[in-house]
Amino acid sequence: MQKKSALPLSDSITNKKKVQLCSKESLVKLLRWHFGYSDFRGMQLEAIQTVLSGRDCFCLMPTGGGKSMCYQIPALAKVGIVLVVSPLIALMENQVMALKEKGIDAEFLSSTKTANAKDKIYEDLDSGKPSTRLLYVTPELIATPGFTSKLKKIYSRGLLSLIAIDEV
Ligand SMILES: Nc1ncnc2c1ncn2[C@@H]1O[C@H](COP(=O)(O)OP(=O)(O)O)[C@@H](O)[C@H]1O
Numbered sequence: 001m002q003k004k005s006a007l008p009l010s011d012s013i014t015n016k017k018k019v020q021l022c023s024k025e026s027l028v029k030l031l032r033w034h035f036g037y038s039d040f041r042g043m044q045l046e047a048i049q050t051v052l053s054g055r056d057c058f059c060l061m062p063t064g065g066g067k068s069m070c071y072q073i074p075a076l077a078k079v080g081i082v083l084v085v086s087p088l089i090a091l092m093e094n095q096v097m098a099l100k101e102k103g104i105d106a107e108f109l110s111s112t113k114t115a116n117a118k119d120k121i122y123e124d125l126d127s128g129k130p131s132t133r134l135l136y137v138t139p140e141l142i143a144t145p146g147f148t149s150k151l152k153k154i155y156s157r158g159l160l161s162l163i164a165i166d167e168v
């Protein structure tokens with residue numbers, strides 16, 4: 001599978017990075033580049049700008065409204081990992097597959113993964129410079145001490161950019 005290179009956002013190299021990466025133009029660029037959609041729908045942009053500014057956001061949208069985009073775009077706009085907590089393994093698998101097809105580094109951790117596959121993901125997370133942008137996990141897993149300690153490590157390195165709770 002061909003991996004898409006990072007979108008060369010000209011403003012990502014300026015020192016006004018944080019503010020400019022939240023601009024509508026930059027975010028629409030990411031949406032077009034990675035997903036091929038021309039514009040945000042409903043309140044997506046507002047939700048995305050809210051989480052990018054570090055605030056909490058509760059997003060209520062109908063099924064098919066495009067809630068996933070509200071954490072997928074932040075994962076592409078920010079350095080670090082977006083942790084997505086989702087209770088439905090089949091849904092996680094589908095989303096991760098669809099993201100990978102678009103060249104976006106996404107992984108999921110669940111009981112259906114082999115120990116070997118899990119170790120590979122953990123290795124990347126421990127690497128200090130993880131390539132994973134979105135990590136989908138089940139609520140059961142985040143409650144385990146093993147995962148909590150891994151999460152603390154990622155957080156202490158400043159690499160946990162967002163925790164998204166998707167329909168738990
Ligand atoms: N801005 C957008 N323009 C067009 N399609 C979009 C946009 N945002 C999301 N979608 C598409 O809408 C569909 C539903 O999105 P999804 O995140 O699964 O909805 P929800 O989780 O809210 O039910 C997906 O196919 C997604 O790619």
Ligand SMILES: [Mg+2]
Nearest residue numbers: 067068166167
């Ligand atoms: Mg959804």
